[in-house]
Amino acid sequence: MVPALFVAHGIPSIVLESSRYTKFLRQLGMLLPKPTGIVILSAHWEDAIQQIAAAPQPETMYDFFGYPPQLYEMTYPASGDLVLSLEIESLFAAEGIRCELNHHRGLDHGAWSVLSLMYPAAAIPVVALSVNPRLVPEEQYRIGRALLPLRAKNIMIIGSGGTVHNLSKLQWNNDAADRWAIRFDQWLAEAVSVWDLEALFDYEQRAPYAADAAPTKEHLMPLFIAMGAGDKHRSGRLLHQQYDYGTMSLMTWMFK
Numbered sequence: 001m002v003p004a005l006f007v008a009h010g011i012p013s014i015v016l017e018s019s020r021y022t023k024f025l026r027q028l029g030m031l032l033p034k035p036t037g038i039v040i041l042s043a044h045w046e047d048a049i050q051q052i053a054a055a056p057q058p059e060t061m062y063d064f065f066g067y068p069p070q071l072y073e074m075t076y077p078a079s080g081d082l083v084l085s086l087e088i089e090s091l092f093a094a095e096g097i098r099c100e101l102n103h104h105r106g107l108d109h110g111a112w113s114v115l116s117l118m119y120p121a122a123a124i125p126v127v128a129l130s131v132n133p134r135l136v137p138e139e140q141y142r143i144g145r146a147l148l149p150l151r152a153k154n155i156m157i158i159g160s161g162g163t164v165h166n167l168s169k170l171q172w173n174n175d176a177a178d179r180w181a182i183r184f185d186q187w188l189a190e191a192v193s194v195w196d197l198e199a200l201f202d203y204e205q206r207a208p209y210a211a212d213a214a215p216t217k218e219h220l221m222p223l224f225i226a227m228g229a230g231d232k233h234r235s236g237r238l239l240h241q242q243y244d245y246g247t248m249s250l251m252t253w254m255f256k
Helices: 012-015 020-031 068-073 082-094 109-118 137-153 181-195 196-200 221-228
Strands: 004-008 039-047 048-052 100-104 126-133 155-161 236-244 248-255
Touching: 004 068, 004 137, 012 020, 012 068, 012 082, 012 109, 012 155, 020 109, 020 126, 020 236, 020 248, 039 082, 039 109, 039 137, 039 221, 048 082, 048 236, 082 100, 082 126, 082 137, 109 126, 126 221, 137 155, 137 196, 137 221, 155 221, 181 236, 221 248
Parallel strands: 004 155, 039 126, 039 155, 048 100
Antiparallel strands: 004 248, 048 126, 236 248
16 A cells, blocks of 8 residues: 655745755655555645546646746646546545535646656656645544545555745745744654644644644645545654755655
């Protein structure tokens, strides 16, 4: 069974870098069992109703501005997979999760930046799913758990976001991580490693600096979805942790 992952995607231009993190993601893609399909939930596709991408050839979206010109020339030409999209629709329906097929949505940078580093050949079909940050963590987890059966069919589930993501607190010339960001991630890592769902679902009250780490919730919620896709074994492994610009967490988790 291929693992479920939570992967931080950082800023869009990360794909142009040769850094410790990009090297890690490239190596991760080579070391993991190759999936026959990928389902990715990006923090940058928000919708109140669960969306399921169903375009046969999803376009590469440039949902950002002000970055180097070469970033806008990059493409990630992975195909979609309508059969997989329909299977996801069926899984959600069985769990009473309202959803819709979306035949036009492409891959936003939260999806293609991660995938272009892990699987640069773009040879694996990809189905993107939206995230609703207004749902409580329990509901995010339930969405991921609904996707769990796909893993037995060699489909990889990836949540793409960031555990500490506060653009107002970025320090562009700072290579050292702020203590408060580290403390939030440490609390989170301890809770995830023992699968303490009670604490995790109440992270806003229990975690130190939760409001600073996730002032908006869209980047953190994919973690709960990825954990839900690992509900069978409830085993999480922290694969990588570092920080860019003082506070932007680049944390990757693998769930068996």
